[in-house]
Structures are given as structure tokens and as C-alpha cells.
Amino acid sequence: MIREEADFILPENAYGEEAAYTEILNDTLCQMMDADESVILFGEGINDKVALFGVTTGLAGKYGEERVFDVPLSESALMGIAAGAALEGLRPVFFHNRPDFILLAMDQFANHATKYRYMSGGIHRVPMVIWAAIGKGWGAAAQHSQSLQSVFAHFPGCKVVMPTTPFDGKGLLVSALMDEMPVVILEHRELLRKSGVVPKELYRIGMGKGVLRRKGDDFTVVADSVMVDEAMKAAGILEDKGISVDVIDIRSIKPWDKEIVLRSVKKTGRLLVADTAWHMCNFGAEVIATVYEEAFSHMRAPAIRVDYPDIAVPAGWTLEEEFYTGYGKIVEKIMESVKI
Amino acid sequence: MYREMMRIRILENRISEEFVHQEMRTPLHSSVGQEAVAVGVCMNLNQDDVIYSNHRGHGHYIAKGGNMGRLVAELYNKSGGCSRGWGGSMHIMDVGAGVGLTSSIVGGSVPIATGCAMGLKIKKKPNVAVAFLGDGASEEGNVYESICFAKVRKLPIVYVCENNKYAMYTAMEKREPSEHIADKFRSILHTEIIDGNDVEEVYTVMEKAVAKARHDGEPSFVECKTYRLSNHYEASYSEDFWYRPKEEWEEWKKRCPIEQIKEKILSENAENTEKLEEIERLVRKEVADAFSFAGNSPYPDRKELYSI
Numbered sequence: 024m025i026r027e028e029a030d031f032i033l034p035e036n037a038y039g040e041e042a043a044y045t046e047i048l049n050d051t052l053c054q055m056m057d058a059d060e061s062v063i064l065f066g067e068g069i070n071d072k073v074a075l076f077g078v079t080t081g082l083a084g085k086y087g088e089e090r091v092f093d094v095p096l097s098e099s100a101l102m103g104i105a106a107g108a109a110l111e112g113l114r115p116v117f118f119h120n121r122p123d124f125i126l127l128a129m130d131q132f133a134n135h136a137t138k139y140r141y142m143s144g145g146i147h148r149v150p151m152v153i154w155a156a157i158g159k160g161w162g163a164a165a166q167h168s169q170s171l172q173s174v175f176a177h178f179p180g181c182k183v184v185m186p187t188t189p190f191d192g193k194g195l196l197v198s199a200l201m202d203e204m205p206v207v208i209l210e211h212r213e214l215l216r217k218s219g220v221v222p223k224e225l226y227r228i229g230m231g232k233g234v235l236r237r238k239g240d241d242f243t244v245v246a247d248s249v250m251v252d253e254a255m256k257a258a259g260i261l262e263d264k265g266i267s268v269d270v271i272d273i274r275s276i277k278p279w280d281k282e283i284v285l286r287s288v289k290k291t292g293r294l295l296v297a298d299t300a301w302h303m304c305n306f307g308a309e310v311i312a313t314v315y316e317e318a319f320s321h322m323r324a325p326a327i328r329v330d331y332p333d334i335a336v337p338a339g340w341t342l343e344e345e346f347y348t349g350y351g352k353i354v355e356k357i358m359e360s361v362k363i
Numbered sequence: 364m365y366r367e368m369m370r371i372r373i374l375e376n377r378i379s380e381e382f383v384h385q386e387m388r389t390p391l392h393s394s395v396g397q398e399a400v401a402v403g404v405c406m407n408l409n410q411d412d413v414i415y416s417n418h419r420g421h422g423h424y425i426a427k428g429g430n431m432g433r434l435v436a437e438l439y440n441k442s443g444g445c446s447r448g449w450g451g452s453m454h455i456m457d458v459g460a461g462v463g464l465t466s467s468i469v470g471g472s473v474p475i476a477t478g479c480a481m482g483l484k485i486k487k488k489p490n491v492a493v494a495f496l497g498d499g500a501s502e503e504g505n506v507y508e509s510i511c512f513a514k515v516r517k518l519p520i521v522y523v524c525e526n527n528k529y530a531m532y533t534a535m536e537k538r539e540p541s542e543h544i545a546d547k548f549r550s551i552l553h554t555e556i557i558d559g560n561d562v563e564e565v566y567t568v569m570e571k572a573v574a575k576a577r578h579d580g581e582p583s584f585v586e587c588k589t590y591r592l593s594n595h596y597e598a599s600y601s602e603d604f605w606y607r608p609k610e611e612w613e614e615w616k617k618r619c620p621i622e623q624i625k626e627k628i629l630s631e632n633a634e635n636t637e638k639l640e641e642i643e644r645l646v647r648k649e650v651a652d653a654f655s656f657a658g659n660s661p662y663p664d665r666k667e668l669y670s671i
């Protein structure tokens with residue numbers, strides 16, 4: 024049986040032993056593959072020694088190469104192959120080392136996988152998962168560190184999630200594997216280094232459900248991916264300055280939890296969105312536009328975005344440091360805003 | 364074979380005739396002239412085998428056993444359409460008949476068909492997939508990627524390339540390194556180059572290719588030389604002879620796949636004339652019925668837009 028997130032209200036450490044995020048994902052995949060024969064996994068390097076940071080270690084040995092297999096460097100066709108297999112009743116998970124590589128497959132993602140449900144008049148379902156881990160730092164540079172959530176989220180017919188904790192990583196992976204639409208899971212390499220304690224049994228987290236990570240009255244901060252940790256750090260600093268902050272980990276970009284954001288903004292009247300994406304047309308803009316559409320009268324100050332400048336990510340660490348914004352910028356912007 | 368080809372020919376011709384009334388609001392790509400490929404291929408397939416096709420897909424759909432009335436209703440954007448009014452001419456399907464949803468992105472359904480073959484194999488079904496593609500489609504990277512993958516994973520699939528010499532209004536010579544599309548794939552998998560206007564040749568070559576795919580997981584690429592006697596699609600600027608020589612068209616008209624088989628049938632026995640006439644009469648009735656079905660089907664409820 025698959026339980027719901029809300030079934031677990033115990034403190035984290037009540038669940039058992041601490042494990043690495045990647046081990047937890049590996050274990051979740053095993054549980055899902057045991058539960059559902061139609062789940063298959065493939066991706067470049069899935070069975071090599073690195074095995075996608077350990078997420079897929081040992082799975083080919085356990086389930087055979089028919090269900091867990093390495094593939095040629097053909098991102099584009101493989102996206103369509105996943106969709107075709109999904110239409111035949113399988114549940115493929117297509118792993119990518121980084122989201123940057125999915126750009127090669129955008130035709131099969133945007134024109135095919137997400138469209139077949141519509142073009143068939145609702146007869147077809149395309150249950151597939153596209154997994155990738157965002158890179159950052161160590162000179163990853165312009166083509167190895169892109170956060171593309173708003174690109175994927177633009178297309179009708181898919182879902183996009185960005186888990187930030189092992190607990191959410193497991194629950195969202197389970198939900199993704201039970202969904203009827205293509206689901207893009209964007210993990211982050213920095214977050215994959217975490218470890219945590221999660222329930223052994225399977226549970227799912229509703230798609231489009233954010234979570235309040237910290238409670239406050241003065242400011243609402245909505246964040247995704249690594250920006251959640253930055254926001255939490257910023258909230259700690261702001262607390263010392265007498266400003267208390269609601270930190271919302273949005274977890275799911277499409278669909279996204281409008282209610283949790285509106286509820287908070289109606290209380291605080293102030294909003295900052297911290298998004299790991301470029302400024303132009305990003306998810307932060309979507310959140311702010313929606314708040315202005317639906318809760319304008321509650322706003323007491325202009326909304327703020329903390330995100331990446333409209334510049335490609337540089338390689339050198341000094342330039343990189345200048346490029347990536349984080350908790351410092353969040354604190355600075357909130358201080359400026361409350362002064363007004 | 365004659366009947367199946369006539370079903371496509373008469374349907375396509377009727378669609379072209381009706382097009383002038385502008386009631387079928389969807390880009391219509393006729394397959395007149397290419398019927399032998401659709402029929403010769405699909406006659407080798409079982410109901411549970413799956414085909415995936417492209418923008419020029421009416422013929423494939425009919426040859427595989429797709430419901431004609433629902434196809435015509437789809438062209439009229441009706442709710443009784445095979446894609447319930449959401450697909451139009453370029454996105455047609457009939458799950459029960461093994462017709463996968465067609466794509467209008469050139470080459471786009473080739474990976475989908477390949478994935479379908481993978482699904483069939485993993486689910487241990489005794490079925491094959493067929494991917495129809497044009498000469499133009501063979502220029503898309505997805506096709507190369509798919510074919511390599513199918514070979515490596517031993518998928519039960521046949522790639523059927525309808526080489527009609529043109530991609531829209533651009534001739535082969537301006538796009539292709541060789542006169543044969545199959546040359547590009549020869550080093551990857553088993554290829555065949557055949558006369559796509561000879562339905563019996565298509566049938567026999569495909570029989571072997573389908574068996575190889577079904578029993579040995581050995582994919583093939585079959586290039587069928589053919590020609591579209593119709594325009595690229597129904598549109599005023601699609602008129603024939605500004606992009607291809609009239610003589611060429613006339614030459615291929617003489618090689619019409621239906622005329623060829625008809626001649627053969629009659630040369631075997633002149634008394635077959637009546638039989639052929641009877642077939643034609645029945646097909647005309649079927650096509651007329653399909654148009655009445657479409658005419659009687661309502662438009663989808665506008666609120667259905669939000670229901671999917």
C-alpha cells in the first residue's frame with residue numbers, strides 16, 4: 024500500500040536510520056520496481072560505476088538489463104522512445120546526468136510526449152519520468168549548470184518537480200511513477216549530498232503541494248531547489264534582526280501550490296521569490312504575477328525576485344561567486360523592503 | 364489488394380473534391396499514388412501489430428484497418444472523429460486497429476514507433492511495430508538515432524521509407540547525398556530498395572522483413588520508390604508543375620500502382636472486369652457512408668476543451 028505524506032507526523036528521527044539521499048532514491052526505485060513490473064529505467068551511464076551519483080547502483084544486477092539499461096548518446100530519439108514505450112503500457116524513467124542535455128530532446132518532449140494526450144482527444148496517457156540533476160560550481164560553466172524548470176513548465180501536458188530533501192525526494196519520485204503525465208524531476212547535485220531519515224514504506228507527496236519550512240509573520244519567501252536552503256539561512260539571519268519569515272518550499276513547479284502562497288501573502292503582505300533560474304520569464308515571475316492577480320489588495324510592498332542575472336553561468340570560481348545569488352541577497356532585499 | 368488500394372484512392376479523391384467547400388479545416392495531405400506501400404505493408408500485419416505514421420497518414424490508417432467514418436469525422440473536426448476533434452488530419456489514430464497516433468513533426472513518430480517496439484518486446488508480446496517515414500524524414504537526426512537503437516536492442520520493428528522524391532517542393536537532389544535513402548542506413552541494419560508502386564513486391568519483401576522483426580528481433584529499413592500523384596497538400600499554391608516537371612508526373616502516372624494491378628488481374632482473366640467493378644461500387648458506398656457518418660456527427664461540446 025502507498026501511504027500519503029500526511030500519515031507521517033512523527034519527528035524525523037523516529038523513522039529509523041539515517042541514509043544518504045541517493046541511497047534513499049535507489050531504495051525507492053527498488054520498491055517501485057518490485058511493486059510495478061512496468062517500471063523500466065534507462066539513461067546514459069546508468070549501469071556504470073558512477074551510476075548517476077549512486078541513484079541506480081546495483082539495479083541492473085537486481086532487475087536485469089531488460090529493465091535497467093544503458094543507452095547510446097541519443098537524447099532526442101530516446102525521449103520519444105520513452106514516450107512510445109509509455110504508450111505501450113510501460114512506465115519508463117529516463118535518467119539524464121544534467122538537465123542541459125534534455126535540451127537536445129525538446130522536440131520529443133514538447134511536441135510529442137506532452138502532446139499525445141491532447142492530440143488523441145484524451146484517449147492516450149503518457150506515464151513517463153524524466154530525471155536530471157542540476158549542476159553548480161567547480162567550473163561547470165554555461166552548458167553544465169542550467170536550471171530549466173520554467174522551460175519545461177511552459178508546456179501543457181507535463182509536471183515539473185524540484186525536491187529539496189530526502190523525504191520529498193522519495194515521496195515525489197513515488198508520485199511521479201504513479202502519474203499519468205510525463206513528469207520532470209529536477210534534483211540538484213548539492214542537495215543530493217544530503218542525508219536524511221525517511222519512512223521505509225512507500226508514501227507519496229501530492230503533486231503541486233508546497234510545504235512551509237519555517238513560520239513567520241512579516242515576510243513570505245517562496246523558494247525552489249537550492250534556494251530553499253538559502254532562504255532558510257536568510258530567515259535565520261533576519262530573525263536576529265527582528266523580522267520573521269514564512270519560508271515556503273514550493274517543491275513542485277507545475278502544478279504549483281497557489282493556495283499556500285496566497286495564504287501566506289495575505290498574512291504578511293510582502294513577498295520575495297528565490298528561484299534558481301534566469302530572471303527572464305522564470306517561475307518567480309509566474310508566482311508574482313499570480314499574487315498580483317489574486318491578492319493585490321493585500322500587498323503592502325512591491326514583490327521581489329532573487330534569481331540569476333540574464334547571463335550564462337561562467338566557469339571561473341571568482342566570476343561564479345559573483346553570478347550565484349543566495350541568502351546574502353535575500354537578506355539585503357528584505358531589509359531594503361521593510362525599511363520602506 | 365486491389366480493394367484495399369481502391370479504398371484509399373477513392374477516399375482520398377473524395378476528400379480532395381470536398382476540400383473546396385472548406386468544411387474540413389485541417390491541412391490535408393493526400394497519398395494518391397502511394398497506395399501500394401500502405402497496402403503491401405499492412406497486409407502483412409496482425410490487428411495487434413502497431414503502425415506509426417506521419418502527416419500523410421490517411422492511407423496507412425485505412426490499410427491497417429482504421430475506421431473510415433471516424434477518420435472522415437476527424438477531418439471535419441467532429442466529436443465522432445478518431446481523435447475526438449483534437450487531432451485533425453495530421454493526428455489520427457485507432458487503438459483497436461493498431462494505428463498509433465500520427466505526428467506532424469517530420470520524422471517525429473519514428474522514435475515513438477521505436478519505443479512502441481521496445482514496449483512490445485519488454486511485454487513479451489508477439490507483435491511488431493512499423494514506422495512509416497518519408498524521404499524528407501530520413502534527413503532528421505531522430506531517425507538515425509532510432510534505427511541505431513533498434514538494431515542494438517534487437518527491436519521488432521520495420522522502418523518503411525516512402526521515397527516519393529520530394530519533401531514539400533524540394534527535390535531529392537537538393538537534399539540527399541545519394542539517390543537511395545537506404546544507402547545512409549546500409550551499414551547499420553538490413554536494408555531493401557524496392558518498387559513501391561508494385562504492391563506484390565512490397566508485400567513479399569515486407570513479409571520477410573516482418574518475419575525477421577517478429578521472430579528474430581532483427582529490424583529492417585525498406586525503401587519504397589514511389590511518387591505522389593497528388594499535390595503536397597490541398598492548397599492553392601500547391602499546384603503541380605512549378606516544382607516538378609510535368610513529364611516526370613506523367614511518367615509516374617503511367618506507373619500508377621492501382622492501374623498496374625488492375626491490368627495484371629485483367630490479363631489473367633478478362634472476366635474479372637465485373638468483379639473489379641463490383642469492388643469499386645462497394646468501396647464507393649463505403650466512402651459515401653463514411654462521409655454521412657461524419658456529416659451526422661456533432662461538433663464537440665466547447666467545454667470539452669477543459670476536460671482533457
Ligand SMILES: Cc1ncc(C[n+]2csc(CCOP(=O)(O)OP(=O)(O)O)c2C)c(N)n1
Pocket residue numbers: 418419467468469496497498499500501527529530531
Ligand atoms: C520538423 C519539421 N520540419 C518541417 C516541416 C514542414 N513539412 C511538412 S511536410 C514536409 C515534407 C516532408 O517530406 P517527406 O518526409 O518526404 O514526406 P512527404 O510529404 O513527401 O510524404 C515538411 C518539410 C514539419 N512538418 N516538421
Ligand SMILES: [Mg+2]
Pocket residue numbers: 497498499525526527528529530531
Ligand atoms: Mg517525400
